[in-house]
Amino acid sequence: MDISINTPALLFPAISLVMLAYTNRFLALSSRVRSLHELYIKHDNKHIIHGQIKNLRYRLKLIRNMQMLGVLAFLCSILCMYMIYAGYMLIANWIFAGGMLSFAASLCVSLMEINLSNKAIELELSDMEGLEDPSVLQYIKKKFDRE
Incomplete structure (x- = not known):
């Protein structure tokens, strides 16, 4: 089956939007890294911040890979x-x-990064007491127990 020139051109808007989302994630992470770096320098208990920094470093590598795979998909579309x-x-x-495989791999790496992002937020919340991770059923049960 032959593809028309319009087929790879259809990927341009999708790849562009995903790349924009990846760039936004990178900018948010780089801002967080800078603020954590300042806190790390000033803070006495550096081990508290160390876990967050390790998580951010790995997530930055994932975002770099996501972007590289997205660019490769874009270049494959042009070459195609x-x-x-x-x-x-x-x-x-x-x-x-x-190009399609590269784009799919980019999205899979993105899923990994989203999962790590959630773990980073959990790490941030872990030092607050009384903020366990309730499921919806536990929340409903607590609500009915109060009434």
Whole structure:
């Protein structure tokens, strides 16, 4: 089955939006790293902040990989369009498949980073007493117990 030049072009808006989201995540993390760095320098109990810094460092690596895979998917789409234009349909199909796999891998790495983001927030909340992680059923039970 041959693809038209419009097929890889359809990925452009999707990849662009995902790359924008990745950039926003990177900017938020870099801001957090800077604030934690200042706190780390001033704080006496550095072991409290150490876990957050390790988490952020790993998440920054994941975001870098997400962005690289997204850019690779974007480049594959452009190259695929050129191969279609030049009439090399078999090569275009393989490049398009590679671009789709790269985009899918980027989204999978994004899922990993989102999971780590949730763990980082849990770490942030862990030093507050009385803020256990209740499930919806526990919340409803507590509400009925009060009444």
